[in-house]
Amino acid sequence: MSTKIYNGFRLAEGTDLTAFKHEVRSIIDPLRDQEDLKLLAATLAKRVDERWLAGEPILPGAVETAYSEWVDAQSKMSVYDYAYDLNRFELSIGTDPGSGRSMVIARVENRVLLDAFEEMPEVEEYGYWNNTDSYPEGVTRGDWEKREAAWDRMLPGFGRISATMDTWTLRDTVEMRDELHSLDGPGAARILALTPVSEDRATNTGQDAYADYLHQEQGVAPMRAVQHVAFGRGESIRTVIDTIASYLPVLTKELLTEGSGATVLDPGYRDAVRAACASLYETDKTELARNGQ
Template sequence: MSTKIHNGYRLAAGTNLFDFTRRVRTVIDPIRDDLDAALLAKLFASAVDTCWLKGEGVPPTLSLTAFSRWEDGQAKLKDESREKDPHRFEMCLGEDPGTGRILIRLYTDQQVMVDAFEVLDDVESYAYWNNDDEPKGVTSEQWDERRAAWDRVMPDYTAPSESMLTFTLRSSSNPRTMMLCAVDGGESDPVLTKVPGRAERAMNIARTRYLHLLVNIHEVDALVAFRHSLTGRVTDELAAIATMVEPHLWKIDRELLVNGDLKRISDPAVAAAVDTACATLFEAKKTGLPVPGKA
């Protein structure tokens, strides 16, 4: 059976496990907060710009509403989905009965977390696989030692969740992220400082309206339409549409996200001009797109 433990590590002999996990939290928690703040900033900007696009005012507590909708979407994802808990940080820790050393399997999709973990004192890479040669700098004898160690920690290919202890940085109910939704840090608020710039927001709106036209009006497959919208065939045209939007976007601040503004309405003429430009773009670039019922 193929064995691939690319996420394997080993702690130095004598490492106190409780002290080690405390140090992990001290280092990784701020990184998680920073990643969460960036995610929330994009969610909030998208929620505000959706109101702008629909010609609706911004309701109170939009920040909490946007985050709640995101959490609802997360709850519907399967555990194996890559979109599920994108900032997770988990470790499975097991004691090698042959040496007494602690082996770790690390689970995170964020390279910044991996990098921070790997430079911690007492941590060394202890990956192992049997479908390719050992890496440079590791002798065949050392490679065999790793195989034997992992076999002892996870005998008979036992799942890590059954043969090791699990450490989770954050639970699915995350009060630290909820606190970020309050955006009460003033001008230096960690979320507000990461809100996408107007140019990026305008480009997102242009691409969203173009995708709406392709998928909902012309029934182009959603994945095909999305890939098409990212190609160089339409980049310049979407950028031009974005310039129509950018001057009219609302400033995103705490007042808007928390208290809302139901009286602030976008100019319908701008939205109409965007849709017209998207329709013109479609007519110019529709060749090659699989549009149902059309040759």
């Protein structure tokens, strides 16, 4: 049977679990706030830009709208969905009956949170897997066999974790504290600081615009157009991205609070993007023709 405990850890001898959990919370909680705000800032920018580039005005209360949409989307997901609670932090903790040491399995997808946990002085990487002969750097075969024995004692027959370990969860909800997602509170400056820059906001739109141009105006097969942009061109469609970025609004507290009123996207936007795509195509058409459009 294949055994994979990639995020396995062992705590230092004599670690007081109550004090340890308090320390974990004091370190991870602020980082979780930061990573959650990154998600909110990205969602906010995406929603604002979608309306703006569609020629619609930005409505008042954009942050709360983006937050409500994010919470609603999370509520409709299964806990098994990839995008559900991307910043979760859960630890299964048990005692190795042989050594008396505390063993930990971390369920953490965000590397920022996991790295911070691993850097704690009480925490020792102690994973184990039997599907490969590749050991972590500095671990000998003898060390590996000791790990196998420890996890076999902790999880007899490598059975269900819940049978021998208790699970500790940093938070029991994906919702953020109210003061963090309000532009009237201390979260305002942090949200604005974490909002993606205009070039990053325009990247996906630029890729889509150029692929659409290749298909609609130059007759390139849809899949070929997408492959060319994603793998042949990638980030080098900078001229299109920069053109789109120049038309995006600056996300200020005033704009996100009060909206744009009657102000909407510059009517010259579509012609400018088309011109950028046409210019880029002039450098690409030989390669596209060679490989067959």
